[in-house]
Amino acid sequence: xxxxxxxxxxxxxxxxxxxxxxxxxxxxxxxxxxxxxxxxxxxxxxxxxxxxxxxxxxxxxxxxxxxxxxxxxxxxxxxxxxxxxxxxxxxxxxxxxxxxxxxxxxxxxxxxxxxxxxxxxxxxxxxxx
Numbered sequence: 001x002x003x004x005x006x007x008x009x010x011x012x013x014x015x016x017x018x019x020x021x022x023x024x025x026x027x028x029x030x031x032x033x034x035x036x037x038x039x040x041x042x043x044x045x046x047x048x049x050x051x052x053x054x055x056x057x058x059x060x061x062x063x064x065x066x067x068x069x070x071x072x073x074x075x076x077x078x079x080x081x082x083x084x085x086x087x088x089x090x091x092x093x094x095x096x097x098x099x100x101x102x103x104x105x106x107x108x109x110x111x112x113x114x115x116x117x118x119x120x121x122x123x124x125x126x127x128x129x
Contacts, residue, residue, distance in 0.1 A: 001025050010063035012037035015116070020064045029068045033081065033124040034060035035116055050087040050120040054094040057123045065127055072098055074127040075105045081122040085111040091121055 006021035011034065014020060021031040036045045036056035046052030058072075065071055078099070082091060088109065099105060105125070115122050 006031075006064060006068040008063050008067035010039055010067070011060040012039045012042065021068055023068050027128055029065065029070055029074075029127040029129065031061055031064050031125045031127070033079075033122040034058075034064070035119045035122045036060075037117075039063070044117055044119060046120075048120065050082075051090045051094050053120050054091045054123070057121055058094070058098050061123060061125055065125075068127070068129075070127045070129045073103065074129050075099070075125045076128050077126040078105050078107045079124045080107065080109040081112045081115060082109065083112065083115055083118075083120045087120060 001024055004023040005019045006023055006029065008020065011020055014032065018032050021029055023029050034057045036053035037043070037060070038045050038056065039060065045056040062072060065074065080091065082088060
């Protein structure tokens with residue numbers, strides 16, 4: 001199986017022993033969980049606003065996918081991690097703007113006890129090109 005590391009400065013750099021994404025077998029792209037970090041400043045976007053944080057997390061996913069030659073339309077699976085499931089409706093409204101049609105990917109959404117940097121949302125995805 002071929003394996004290629006995907007990196008872009010248009011999304012936050014990894015803060016641990018992982019890559020932004022891995023392309024495998026020339027067709028599948030596995031994108032690491034993205035939190036609402038502004039790649040140019042390294043600052044959290046949206047303070048306590050889950051909608052704004054979701055927008056930034058999806059912008060980061062988009063930049064990484066583009067670096068791999070893909071788009072959000074190529075995403076087949078997402079996992080959304082929320083600090084508080086009460087934020088689901090606000091997150092889902094933003095998510096639907098980007099993924100909400102008949103070709104939307106499969107998705108899991110779970111509440112977690114804590115996310116990196118105490119953000120409200122993290123999103124990871126798998127795309128096929």
